[in-house]
Structure formats: C-alpha cells, structure tokens
Amino acid sequence: MDIDADSIRDAERQRCAAIAAGDMTQLSDWLAEDYVHVFGDGSVGDKASYIESVTHMPRAPERGNLHVRVYGDMAVITGPIINHVHFPDRGLVTIDAFATQVLRKEGGQWRFTSFQLTPLRRQRG
Numbered sequence: 751m752d753i754d755a756d757s758i759r760d761a762e763r764q765r766c767a768a769i770a771a772g773d774m775t776q777l778s779d780w781l782a783e784d785y786v787h788v789f790g791d792g793s794v795g796d797k798a799s800y801i802e803s804v805t806h807m808p809r810a811p812e813r814g815n816l817h818v819r820v821y822g823d824m825a826v827i828t829g830p831i832i833n834h835v836h837f838p839d840r841g842l843v844t845i846d847a848f849a850t851q852v853l854r855k856e857g858g859q860w861r862f863t864s865f866q867l868t869p870l871r872r873q874r875g
Contacts, residue, residue, distance in 0.1 A: 755818040758825050758853060761860045762813060770810040774801050781862050782854060788866040790847060800865075809835040823855040831867070846870045 761780060768776035778801060785797040795803065814830035833845040845867075852864040 752818075752820065754820045754825065758818050758820070758827060758860055759816055761853070761862075762816065762827060762851070765862065766811045766813060769804055772805075772808055774805060777801060777804065782856065785862060786864045788864075790845060790867045790869045807835055807837055809833050825853045825855075825860065827851040827853070830870075833867075 765777065765780045768774075768780065778797070781797050781800070783797060785800065787795045787797075787800040787803075789795065789803075810833075812832040812834075814832075816827050816829040819826045828850050829848070831847050831849045833847065835843050835845060837843055847867050847869045849868070850864075850866045851862060853860045854863050855861075
C-alpha cells in the first residue's frame with residue numbers, strides 16, 4: 751500500500767466534495783496559491799478565477815479510477831472525470847472528460863497546483 755497515493759486520492763475526494771457542497775473555503779484550502787486551472791474550452795485561470803467559476807457555475811464532479819504517481823514532494827493524478835455543471839444560460843450540462851492534476855506537498859499537506867481538463871469526444875454510432 752502506498753500511503754502517499756492513498757492520501758492523494760483522499761485529497762481529491764475531499765476537493766470534489768468541497769466543490770459539490772459549494773464550500774469555497776474548503777476548496778481554497780486544497781489549492782496552492784500558485785494554482786493554475788485549464789478549463790475544457792482551453793481558457794486558463796488562476797486560483798481566484800477558478801473559485802469564482804465554481805461559485806457562479808456550481809458543479810458536482812465524479813471521479814473514476816485515478817492513476818497516482820508520486821515523485822517525492824510532487825505527484826500527478828490522471829483519470830476520468832464527469833462534471834455536472836450548472837451553466838447560467840444552458841442549465842445542467844454533463845461533461846465527460848479526462849483530467850491531469852499536479853500536487854505539491856506543502857507543510858506536510860498535499861495541495862493542488864495544476865489541473866487540466868480535456869473533454870472526451872463521444873463516439874458516434
């Protein structure tokens with residue numbers, strides 16, 4: 751059992767729970783001050799703009815099987831994500847995607863430093 755990988759998966763569960771609950775204080779605590787977020791449309795935001803986005807477009811992320819790789823005080827998470835996002839002009843939209851996340855251990859706690867969302871193309875059939 752990899753204790754760091756387990757604690758990282760737990761951090762992601764807690765980050766997702768904070769987002770779904772609309773708890774921006776808890777979400778902020780999980781994000782490093784130099785956090786970078788690449789949205790599915792390719793736009794890039796910092797910690798403040800990401801939190802503002804979640805505040806104005808509530809969402810509930812669901813994570814699938816996560817692959818965690820630990821490199822000392824840095825880690826990378828990759829895996830599927832389904833985001834249920836409430837857009838002001840379109841209502842509830844479900845986005846199937848793949849996410850890549852980077853974390854850094856700060857003062858004994860894992861914090862998210864980077865997130866990139868890549869929407870999946872659905873197969874037509």
